[in-house]
Amino acid sequence: MLSAARGLAAATATRRSFLSATGAAAALALTGTLPGLVPTGAPTPTNRPLFTLGVASGDPLPDAVVIWTRLAPGPLEPFGGLDDRPIDVDWEVAEDESFGRVVRRGKATARPEYAHSVHVDVRGLRSWRHYFYRFRARGQISPTGRTRTAPAPHDLPAMTLAVASCQAFYDGFYTAYQDVARRDHDVVLFLGDYIYEVGVGPTAGIRNQPVPIDFAGEIFTLDEYRARYALHKTDPDLQAAHAASAWVVTLDDHEVEGNWSGDISEDGLPEPEFLVRRANGFRAYWEHMPLRLDQSADGPSIRLHRHLRFGRTADLSVLDTRQFRDDQPGDGGWLPPDQVSQDPARTITGAEQEHWLLDTLRRSPSRWNVVAQQVAMAQLDRKTGPDLELPMDTWNGYAASRDRVLHGVRDRGVDNFVVLTGDLHRSVAADLRLDFSDPSAPVVGSEFVTTSISSGKDGVDVDATGRALLAENPHVKYQNVQRGYLSCRLDADRWTSQFRVVDKVTTRGGTPSTRASLVVENGRPGIHQV
Amino acid sequence: MKRVIALLGAVPLLVVPAVAHSNVKHHDIELSATPQPVEVVPLPCFPSGRLTLGMTNAGRKPVVADMRVSGEDPLVLSRRQLSSYLPVEQLVTAPLDVTVPRGTAPGSFTVDLAVGRETHKASVVVKPVPPKGPGDNLLLGEQAVASSTHGNMKLCGGVDGNTDSEQWGASGWHDATKGVFPDTYGVDFTAPATVGRITLQTLDSARYPAAAMGVRDVDVRVRTGDTWTTVGQIRGNVQGLREVTFAPVAADSVQVVVLDSNDHGYSRIIELEAFSN
Numbered sequence: 001m002l003s004a005a006r007g008l009a010a011a012t013a014t015r016r017s018f019l020s021a022t023g024a025a026a027a028l029a030l031t032g033t034l035p036g037l038v039p040t041g042a043p044t045p046t047n048r049p050l051f052t053l054g055v056a057s058g059d060p061l062p063d064a065v066v067i068w069t070r071l072a073p074g075p076l077e078p079f080g081g082l083d084d085r086p087i088d089v090d091w092e093v094a095e096d097e098s099f100g101r102v103v104r105r106g107k108a109t110a111r112p113e114y115a116h117s118v119h120v121d122v123r124g125l126r127s128w129r130h131y132f133y134r135f136r137a138r139g140q141i142s143p144t145g146r147t148r149t150a151p152a153p154h155d156l157p158a159m160t161l162a163v164a165s166c167q168a169f170y171d172g173f174y175t176a177y178q179d180v181a182r183r184d185h186d187v188v189l190f191l192g193d194y195i196y197e198v199g200v201g202p203t204a205g206i207r208n209q210p211v212p213i214d215f216a217g218e219i220f221t222l223d224e225y226r227a228r229y230a231l232h233k234t235d236p237d238l239q240a241a242h243a244a245s246a247w248v249v250t251l252d253d254h255e256v257e258g259n260w261s262g263d264i265s266e267d268g269l270p271e272p273e274f275l276v277r278r279a280n281g282f283r284a285y286w287e288h289m290p291l292r293l294d295q296s297a298d299g300p301s302i303r304l305h306r307h308l309r310f311g312r313t314a315d316l317s318v319l320d321t322r323q324f325r326d327d328q329p330g331d332g333g334w335l336p337p338d339q340v341s342q343d344p345a346r347t348i349t350g351a352e353q354e355h356w357l358l359d360t361l362r363r364s365p366s367r368w369n370v371v372a373q374q375v376a377m378a379q380l381d382r383k384t385g386p387d388l389e390l391p392m393d394t395w396n397g398y399a400a401s402r403d404r405v406l407h408g409v410r411d412r413g414v415d416n417f418v419v420l421t422g423d424l425h426r427s428v429a430a431d432l433r434l435d436f437s438d439p440s441a442p443v444v445g446s447e448f449v450t451t452s453i454s455s456g457k458d459g460v461d462v463d464a465t466g467r468a469l470l471a472e473n474p475h476v477k478y479q480n481v482q483r484g485y486l487s488c489r490l491d492a493d494r495w496t497s498q499f500r501v502v503d504k505v506t507t508r509g510g511t512p513s514t515r516a517s518l519v520v521e522n523g524r525p526g527i528h529q530v
Numbered sequence: 531m532k533r534v535i536a537l538l539g540a541v542p543l544l545v546v547p548a549v550a551h552s553n554v555k556h557h558d559i560e561l562s563a564t565p566q567p568v569e570v571v572p573l574p575c576f577p578s579g580r581l582t583l584g585m586t587n588a589g590r591k592p593v594v595a596d597m598r599v600s601g602e603d604p605l606v607l608s609r610r611q612l613s614s615y616l617p618v619e620q621l622v623t624a625p626l627d628v629t630v631p632r633g634t635a636p637g638s639f640t641v642d643l644a645v646g647r648e649t650h651k652a653s654v655v656v657k658p659v660p661p662k663g664p665g666d667n668l669l670l671g672e673q674a675v676a677s678s679t680h681g682n683m684k685l686c687g688g689v690d691g692n693t694d695s696e697q698w699g700a701s702g703w704h705d706a707t708k709g710v711f712p713d714t715y716g717v718d719f720t721a722p723a724t725v726g727r728i729t730l731q732t733l734d735s736a737r738y739p740a741a742a743m744g745v746r747d748v749d750v751r752v753r754t755g756d757t758w759t760t761v762g763q764i765r766g767n768v769q770g771l772r773e774v775t776f777a778p779v780a781a782d783s784v785q786v787v788v789l790d791s792n793d794h795g796y797s798r799i800i801e802l803e804a805f806s807n
Contacts, residue, residue, distance in 0.1 A: 078611035084596070113594060201681055214609065221624050222594065222613035276622055279615035283594060299592050299615055 048073035048081065050140050053230060054239030055133070057147035058290030059308060060187065060246045062127035065147050067091060068290035069135045070117040071110050075230040076212055078223065084112040090136040093122050097132045097144060110137065115226050117287045127152040128311070145243040148186050151311030156367060158491035159186045159313050162245070163372075163450040165252070165422025166193040167232065170205025172454030172505030174237035176484050179500055179512040181237070181244040183487055187310075188245045191422030192252025192374045193455065194289075195228045197281075206457065206506045220277050225284035233288065242290075249289050250304050250318050252374040252423055256281035259393055261327045275300040305353050307360050314490060315364035317357055319373035324350025325398070332393035334382055341390070341397045348375075348398035349405075358408040361417070367522060368490050369409075371419045377402060378430035378447045378475060379437075382468040394423070406434055410444045416522060417445030418495060420486070424449050425456040427486075427499045428469065429478040429518050431526050439474045443525040448497045448518070450486040458504045459483055461515075477527045478516050487514075495520040496530070558589030559616065561597070561643045563626070563652035571657050572634040573671030575686035578608075578627040581652055583643065587616035595645045602639040604630050605654055628654050632720070667691075667803040668725065669717045669784065677714040678706040680796065688715055688799040695735035695770065695800050702733060704796040705788075713797040716785030717804075725752055726778030727805040728762065730786055733798035734770025741768035745797055747790040750774045753783035768792070770800075778806060 052075045056068040071089070074081020092105035104124060110116040118135065125131060128151040135142040151157050162185040167174060180188060200215040211231065219225055232238065253259050256278050259266040265274035282297035289295075295304055304320040325348045329340040340346070347354065361369055375394035383389035390396035409417050419432065428449035435441035451459070459481040462470075466479040484501035498517045502510040517530045562584035570579035587593055597612040608627035616622055628641065636658050643650040662668050669689045679685045683703050692701035705713040732744035750762040762774030784804045788797035 078598075078609075079596070084598075112596065199681070222615065223596075223609070223611040226613070272617070272620055276615055276617065276620070280613075283615060299617070 050137055051142040053233040054242055055142050055145040056242035056290040057145055058247045059292060060150045062150045062152050063125050064123045065149055065246055066290045066292055067120050067122055067133045069142055071137055072230055075234055082116055086111045087137050089118050091120050093131050093133045115287045121292055125149050143243055147246045155311040156313050156492050159310055160184060161488040162188045163420050163486035164453050165191040165450055166425055166452030166455040168196050168455035169232055170200055171457050172483060173508050174235050174453055175502045175505055175510040176453050177237040177241035180485060181240040185245045188247045189372045190247055190249040193254040195232055196254045197257055222280040222283055225280050229284055229288040247290055251285055253322060255285050259332045261325050264327050312366050314368040314370050315366040316370045316372060317360050321348045321374045324353055329392040329397045334389045335392050337388055337390055342399050344400040346398055348395055348401040361414045362412040367416055367492055369414050369417045375423045376421055376449055377419050378432055380469055381472040382465050384468060406432060406444050419447040421447055421449040425452040427451040427480040429527050431475040433475055446520050446527050448486055451484050454483055454505050457506050480515050493522050559595050559645050559648055560586040560588055561650035567653035567655045569655045569657050570628055570630050572630045572632050573659055574673040575689045576671030577690050578629045581626040582623050583612050583626050584621050584623045585616055586621045587618050592617050598644045601641045604634050605639050630656050664806050668723050669802055669804050672717045675716055675718055680704050680706045688802045693731050693801040695733050698733055702800045704798045708795050711789055713788045714785055715799055716783055718783045722780045722782055724778050724806045725781045725804045726807045727775045729773045729803045731771050731801040733800055740770045743793050745788050746792045749787040751785055752779055752781040754781055
């Protein structure tokens with residue numbers, strides 16, 4: 001067996017040659033070169049490119065991974081430009097990017113009732129190795145994707161994670177995803193706000209690209225949610241990041257409606273109408289993500305909280321803090337804590353998910369116990385002085401829920417507890433203390449909040465809120481308000497989070513760099529600067 | 531390598547169906563469109579005909595349905611698809627806006643709705659263009675032209691025939707450049723029209739009175755060929771309705787140039803009208 005270090009080196013080499021063949025630019029090349037299968041002539045309704053939305057893979061297991069694509073010759077047209085007939089799709093998985101050593105192949109059906117998406121749960125693979133995959137339909141070959149299975153159950157290899165969230169199409173270019181694809185990540189975690197439900201203007205905000213008038217309004221129906229995913233997935237940088245790594249995804253509010261809570265619409269839709277909208281949002285989400293059938297929507301219900309194990313390196317618990325939460329205090333903005341936010345009966349996870357999470361953490365044999373979820377868990381006070389003002393759409397508005405989880409982690413002896421978070425459009429690193437008002441209270445874990453990919457436009461290094469967060473919260477170790485993502489490396493001894501930021505996203509060609517590199521040592525709770 | 535070949539030999543290539551759900555029986559879905567008929571006027575800024583499309587699941591289990599929407603030529607439809615989750619016995623609706631090109635002759639046309647084999651027809655009646663003779667508003671429904679339009683407002687909002695400031699959000703216009711003046715709003719005629727009187731109605735509701743939110747300083751002008759002529763100047767306005775009269779001219783365009791508003795933010799117009807006398 002390869003040592004962890006040699007394994008990483010091999011992965012990097014594979015990565016490099018993969019990129020040389022299928023980099024961001026090539027991700028738009030929509031036809032392959034199998035003999036006799038090259039379409040000729042100008043595109044017609046029947047031979048327009050089918051693979052306009054790229055490919056993706058996700059939820060790796062030691063012997064399996066989901067591969068995904070969606071056929072859409074007219075991605076922004078009704079029904080993606082297709083009629084209501086199912087389409088046969090061949091798929092293959094190989095050890096090499098030239099598909100000389102195919103280890104699995106098969107046939108799937110792209111069905112109109114699932115927007116001609118294809119989800120194949122490829123089984124029988126070897127653990128912790130890279131594979132290449134592609135699809136073929138109507139004589140066209142998809143771009144090639146690269147993925148990686150999870151490590152074998154007893155192995156403890158070093159691994160790399162990218163963590164991303166919040167990609168408002170109209171606010172910025174996805175330059176950060178070029179960096180995600182360029183650096184070698186075994187897994188990409190996406191923690192919510194893949195789309196936004198509000199209207200996209202006729203020139204797509206800063207992108208200055210024409211968008212059909214159909215996209216101008218807020219979305220409610222399934223066709224509208226589908227079209228919104230398609231619009232985002234036409235972006236070549238996003239396609240490149242999907243094609244480069246396995247993704248593990250969960251949703252937050254904007255995949256349905258800003259600040260929705262459980263069965264409650266923040267737009268004031270009556271519950272029956274909101275549940276239809278939620279069902280439409282969930283359905284389109286599954287259709288466009290590399291998820292297993294277990295995660296498909298059953299009407300207004302979806303099971304996104306799930307557990308993935310990466311050998312003994314990491315146990316990953318993915319949460320859904322939207323579907324089962326009580327309503328936020330106030331409108332979910334920054335408010336002083338009150339009886340509602342402190343109410344011991346309130347929950348952000350629901351009782352079932354909370355129990356599942358603590359039980360999953362208790363059983364973990366892994367070095368790193370990782371929770372991938374949506375909204376900030378650490379107390380974040382932005383008001384100068386002794387009074388508090390907290391973001392009520394986050395765990396800060398559900399203090400008892402947070403207490404139960406953090407005390408549960410302590411009581412079950414869970415060590416090396418790391419929470420990964422999105423939502424804030426701001427990078428934050430914070431120690432998770434049993435009592436945030438007491439700087440001497442035990443640290444039971446660490447939280448790394450990734451900033452947005454594009455939401456909020458260029459941003460700044462530090463703003464008034466950021467200064468207040470650093471001044472008022474001794475457990476907050478770092479903050480930044482630029483766009484970017486988290487690039488993490490974890491091994492037996494150390495967790496390293498690199499906060500990658502892009503100097504500008506409102507124009508193309510921004511430059512990524514590491515703004516901070518923070519470390520958690522094995523067995524030593526708390527975040528340290530390198 | 532050996533291990534992979536062994537696996538390939540031992541395990542048949544695995545195909546997992548993309549979906550494992552039972553087929554939907556679409557004949558249990560009732561389709562609807564209201565009102566019937568819906569009326570449209572073949573002018574670019576006349577309010578569109580709005581149909582409310584509906585699907586009701588009359589079956590026993592929730593389903594997801596994809597409706598195809600198509601219209602007879604020359605109807606222009608705002609959507610050609612309506613897909614939704616449908617709980618049992620719950621009407622699910624979405625709007626369909628119908629327009630027709632300028633010059634379309636009056637008549638009746640059909641919009642077809644189809645979910646699987648279930649179909650429904652909706653009627654669209656194209657009305658004649660309103661008269662544009664003496665005493666008629668020459669700008670009604672004509673193509674508006676603005677220096678900019680705010681994302682929450684409609685370009686056509688100032689020439690759509692709705693003068694009710696209480697319906698400002700649905701039927702008004704303002705620019706996109708807060709605190710930056712001048713802003714322009716008007717109409718380019720398709721053929722020269724004789725204009726001798728122009729009325730400007732700015733936002734003036736109980737909640738947002740003109741004295742606080744309306745336009746304050748405005749030049750009113752008409753274009754003949756390449757030449758703009760200022761036919762009226764309004765200064766220090768605090769009223770909802772202002773009128774400018776002048777010797778009638780054959781105009782190619784009518785325009786207001788808003789130099790300032792009472793809140794110094796946006797240029798808010800609920801309706802701009804022009805008459806021959």
